[in-house]
Amino acid sequence: MKEKSYWSPYLSGVGLGLTLLASFVVAGQGLGASRAFTVTASKALQAVIPAYTATLSYLSSYLERALFQDWTVVEVGGLFLGALIGVLWSRSFRLRFDRGKGVSIGMRTLTALGGGMILGFASRLARGCTSGVALTGGAQFALAGWVFVIAMFATGFLVRSFFRRLWS
Amino acid sequence: MSAPLQLSDTANLIGALFLGLSFGFFLERGGLGNPHRLTGVFYLTDFAVPKAMFTAILVAATGVCVLTDLKILDMGAVYIIPTFFWPQLVGGALFGIGYIVSGYCPGTAVAGLASGRLDALAAMVGVGLGALIFAAVFPQVEGFYLTSSMGKVTLPEFIGINKWVMLAIVYVMAGSLFYAMERFEHGRSPAGIMQHRHA
Numbered sequence: 001m002k003e004k005s006y007w008s009p010y011l012s013g014v015g016l017g018l019t020l021l022a023s024f025v026v027a028g029q030g031l032g033a034s035r036a037f038t039v040t041a042s043k044a045l046q047a048v049i050p051a052y053t054a055t056l057s058y059l060s061s062y063l064e065r066a067l068f069q070d071w072t073v074v075e076v077g078g079l080f081l082g083a084l085i086g087v088l089w090s091r092s093f094r095l096r097f098d099r100g101k102g103v104s105i106g107m108r109t110l111t112a113l114g115g116g117m118i119l120g121f122a123s124r125l126a127r128g129c130t131s132g133v134a135l136t137g138g139a140q141f142a143l144a145g146w147v148f149v150i151a152m153f154a155t156g157f158l159v160r161s162f163f164r165r166l167w168s
Numbered sequence: 169m170s171a172p173l174q175l176s177d178t179a180n181l182i183g184a185l186f187l188g189l190s191f192g193f194f195l196e197r198g199g200l201g202n203p204h205r206l207t208g209v210f211y212l213t214d215f216a217v218p219k220a221m222f223t224a225i226l227v228a229a230t231g232v233c234v235l236t237d238l239k240i241l242d243m244g245a246v247y248i249i250p251t252f253f254w255p256q257l258v259g260g261a262l263f264g265i266g267y268i269v270s271g272y273c274p275g276t277a278v279a280g281l282a283s284g285r286l287d288a289l290a291a292m293v294g295v296g297l298g299a300l301i302f303a304a305v306f307p308q309v310e311g312f313y314l315t316s317s318m319g320k321v322t323l324p325e326f327i328g329i330n331k332w333v334m335l336a337i338v339y340v341m342a343g344s345l346f347y348a349m350e351r352f353e354h355g356r357s358p359a360g361i362m363q364h365r366h367a
Contacts, residue, residue, distance in 0.1 A: 006205075009219035010346075012198025016220060017227025019190040024232065025240075026183045028172030029247040031191055033275035034295065041296030042303070058306040069177070071184045076278055078188020079195070083282035086196035095284040098203050098271070112287040115270025116277070116294020117301065122266055123274060124302035125313065126259025128249060130273040131191075133256065135221060137249040139228035141322040141334055144251040151260030153209070153218075156268050160210040163268050167207050 005090040020139055027071065030136025034123035036076035038062050041120075058124075100167045111166055171241045192279055201279030203271025203287070210268055215349040222342040233335050253316035270294065 006012075023031050042062045046053040053059060067073055087093045099108035123129040126148055128137075134152065137145020175183060198220045199205045208214025235241035267273055270291040272280055277295065280288030302309070324334040 006199035006202075006216075007197045009198045009200075009216040010223050012194050012200070012216075013220035013223025014227050015194030015197070016191065016224035017231070019187060019194060020224060020228040021231035021235075022190070023187050024228070024243075024246050025171040025235070026173055026175070027180060027187065028245055030249075031187065031275075033273070033278070034299070037274055037292065037295040038299040041300050044296070045300055056303045056306070058303040069181070071180065074181050075184040075188035075191070076275070078185040078190075079192035079275060080188075080278050080282050082189035082192025082194075083196035083201055083279035084192075085189070086193045087201075087283045090197075093284045095286065097287045098280070098285045099287060100204075108287050109290045112270050112272070112290035113294040113297075115266045115268075116272070116291035117298035118262055118266030118294075119270060119272075119274060119291070120266075120295035120298020120300075121302045122259045122262035122298070123295070124259075124299050125309070126256045126263065127252065129263065129275070130221075130267075131275045133249055133260075135224060138221075138225040139232065140243070140246075140248050141229065141324055141331065141338075142249045142251065143253075143318065143321050143323055143326050144249045144256050146323060147251070147253060147256045148260035148263070149221075151257045152264040152267065155261040155264030156210045159265055160268060164211065166269070167204060167211065167271070 005092055016135070017139070020135060023136075029071070030132065030140070031075065032072040032128065032132040032136070033076055033079070034120070034129040034132065035062075035072040036070070037120060038124065039067065039070050039073050043067050100165065103166055170239075171235070172245055191275070192282065195276060195279045196282065200276050201281075201283045201285070201288070203280065203285070206273070206276055207268055207271050212352065215353065219346060219349065222345060226339060226342055229335055229338065233331055236331075248320040248322070250320050251318040252314070253318060255313050255315065258312075266298075 020031055023029065039062045042053065042059045046063060097105045097108050119129065126133055133145055134149040138149060195201060199216050200220060205214045205216045209217045232241065232243060236243055272288055272291045274295050277288045277291040281292065324331045
């Protein structure tokens with residue numbers, strides 16, 4: 001029901017590449033993702049503990065605009081809707097926890113949350129993620145993009161045996 | 169016409185919405201909202217990530233080279249990601265661990281949630297928390313964050329070659345990678361490839 005309905009990754013890649021090129025032409029910047037999470041999380045923190053948030057100098061640039069005035073937040077909103085169109089079109093929507101055999105829902109929630117935290121921290125340190133640094137930077141031939149993507153794949157291969165149980 | 173376009177704020181946000189729609193649609197259709205597919209590259213069971221990623225890089229980079237030489241697109245006016253060598257090397261390495269543990273990256277987690285994956289929602293919450301942790305410890309990591317600044321440097325500038333030569337090198341590298349991955353998949357599981365072909 002799921003794998004069989006996917007397109008060839010090469011075809012998907014052509015679509016992604018044309019989208020990225022269109023982004024350079026239309027918006028004067030590439031595609032992003034992690035910034036939207038930083039902006040949203042900063043706004044949430046500000047709503048809960050405004051005094052503490054004000055002391056975090058790193059967040060000030062992310063709090064400048066209203067949430068839906070931020071380019072990347074709107075773009076990631078579009079990403080969700082675009083993916084939803086793809087899912088509904090292929091009739092593959094199904095609520096579930098996607099996990100390896102023998103991984104409990106609790107364990108899966110923990111690895112997703114913990115792994116996500118590492119992604120969030122790493123994205124800030126690297127000034128972006130797979131979208132803004134690897135994909136966009138890669139296509140711009142930016143040194144940053146190629147350093148990031150090589151470090152990412154190399155480390156994944158180095159540590160893979162520790163996490164095999166999560167995905168087999 | 170000269171690009172990038174100088175759009176009003178509202179038009180730029182509408183553009184962001186449509187670019188995002190296209191981004192998400194192609195991510196999902198390539199199976200990149202599926203954590204098994206996303207982590208498959210590390211276990212040599214699924215090469216969708218490098219195939220889609222390097223195809224996208226080749227297509228966009230070719231377009232940039234052509235549009236730049238036709239004087240349609242001015243890359244000088246496009247935001248280029250600045251290089252901070254060590255923070256991006258360490259950030260990329262940490263990112264690789266977060267990716268294999270969570271099964272996603274930030275953008276693909278959003279595509280995963282759109283397909284009903286609740287684990288992707290947990291990963292998204294994690295990404296937000298991780299960014300806040302970074303902000304909280306920023307005074308301690310700021311020194312490292314700012315080291316090895318190299319500016320908006322590109323590989324052709326860094327190596328000292330023409331951008332078309334660089335493009336040709338990337339074509340050869342990606343092409344060799346695609347060839348090796350296809351050969352590996354054929355050798356490992358002919359039945360799986362046939363299924364894939366008929367899909």
